[in-house]
Amino acid sequence: MKKIPLILLSLIMIPAVQADELPDTQTELVSVPKLASQTYLKPRPLNAIPDGEFGDKVRKGYELFVNTQQLRGKYVGNELNCSNCHMDAGRKANASPLWAAYFAYPAYRKKNDKVNSFEERIQGCFTYSMNGKAPASGSAELVALSAYSYWLGMGGVMDMAKLDSPVPAISDALLLQGGKLADFPIPEKVKSMMTIDELAKLPGKGFPLVPKPPLAYSPVRGEKVYQAHCQSCHGADGLGYETAGVYSLPPLWGPDSFNWGAGMHRVNTAASFIYENMPFGKSIQLTAQEAWDVAAYVNSHERPQDPRYKGDVSKLMTKYHKHQGYYGQAVDGSPILGSHSYAINPKGE
Template sequence: MKVIYSLLAFSMLSVSAKANTELPDRQAELPAAKKNSQAEYLVPRDLTTITNDEFGEKVKLGYSLFVNSQQMRGKYVGNNQNCVNCHMEAGRKANSAPLWAAYMAYPAYRKKNDRVNSYADRIQGCFTYSMNGKPPAYDSPELVALSAYAYWLAMGGLMDQHGLENEPVPALDDKQLQIGGKAESFPMPDVIAQALPADKRGSLAGRGYPKIANPELEPSLERGMQVYADNCAACHMKDGQGVSDSDGHSYIPPLWGKNAYNWGAGMHRINTAAYFIYENMPLGKSVQLTVQEAWDVSAYVNSQERPQDPRYRGSLEENRKKYHAHDGFYGKSVNGYTLGSNAFPSAVVK
């Protein structure tokens, strides 16, 4: 059977390469939904089915950069993180912000910067904040490859769901790859386009980190420290620095300090980290903490100093007001110390 495409004219979105003087908010909070125990998650294809052609090489490179991001250390990555640390199982795991669900959710309009964010824009955000680095350019081989990998995960899984399991994932050109699967004009097999119209693509089951109930008690750093000692320190270490080799490749990521995600990253929000932790930590034993413990330990981890928010322009107070109207400790005082006031350098890459 031959795959039939929707041959809608492909209109380029204005993927503007805005200068980084005013960093847009690309780490904006995702709409978090409660976990649905009945949900059926998309299952991406096995890596062995990647084709051995030019397009397949891009997908393989994307996978490799995603699981070992230290290949980009000093160029685009400024800390000991790998993308896979927060998007687990190589970006395949439902409820750990999987790439397949993300890919189908862009381009997305963001009110905050009044502009359409493509999939590549969103990846750039994770480089700036989560990786404490400098984002690769739109047309760089790295950004193309990371987009190709996410597209491949999403499209292969969708094709399998719609009776196209014997077809290879169709190649896309570099420009199309970077926009994301939510574009009206996105080329996809007809049966998928009909089953999944553009307005439904952004809410595939398992996207993001599932929302948990609000804590009964105000999150407490004291209790959080105890939860950390009992459940986390064995791996992430008492000092939060995890375990890395001398090249900076982390086996267990640091949670604070100079090699962790910075003060602009989504994970520094107490709610976002609580959702992630409740669902995914301690590693291999997910959903073991109580809801209260997840909030407490998230607050504890996020009350520790880390690299500066790259949007900081000299005034902590101004930066806090402008970008930190959410659940986090940046610019706030804890035991007499104001977080962010002695932050590590941001974007220490060449």
């Protein structure tokens, strides 16, 4: 990896994201192939979070991650929590764990033609997956979520190196950048085991790619899969289940789900997630064909508008949706998806 001076990285990677820019930080999550008998990093238990200022940031990050709804109406515009897609509070391998993502940033992203810091990746999640408003660069929320991610990852690799000391506290500026820096403070014993590139490609990163189906994926077949395996948790209407205003099981489409800019609206991304992690608590219960089909069914329903929409669905589709998805298309005679989308960040500021 070519070294870039830390001061230069700080200048190019942590600009305040302007509302009218909306960089596409929701491109596909890069995964690491899943191998037989693979061992994965094990994060430290939550009761190992230290006392003090740094530990308080880590605890706050955990709380925001599992109960992102506490930010509803401020930075969150739907009924999802981060942990709905990043399973086990961002700790589960092959469910886009935070400990793997943290070491993969900063990273160049072709879609917005720039190096993205870890905080920019999180900002994208608020804008798209949470159908909300990105917290400002350097905000307490972004620092906390970055601190939690860093603590999970660094504690895990320190344990792999048999270092039982506390995770070193680092500055907020470093936390927000991510761990893929030539001069990121990594214990020497960890450095002797893994290179920066190896840390960025930890086994269990992202969602393992599901095998391509023998037949072209089909929302029609996917509806039957959904009825048999999914609707008992997510409802026949896909709107999830709530009690006293709290969603115990998340909506998969409709006004309170992720919007058309979120990575999960891609059929291939959703298929990989579903195949590996659904039904909840079971994993790999569906065939590859069923996973692709039910992902197509879920993503053939209307949801909140892509925040980059400027009045023309076809133009937006041409610019941002040349992938395995249904935005800008009519499915089985339905209206063109995106033409009747729900509101963006309906309760946000």
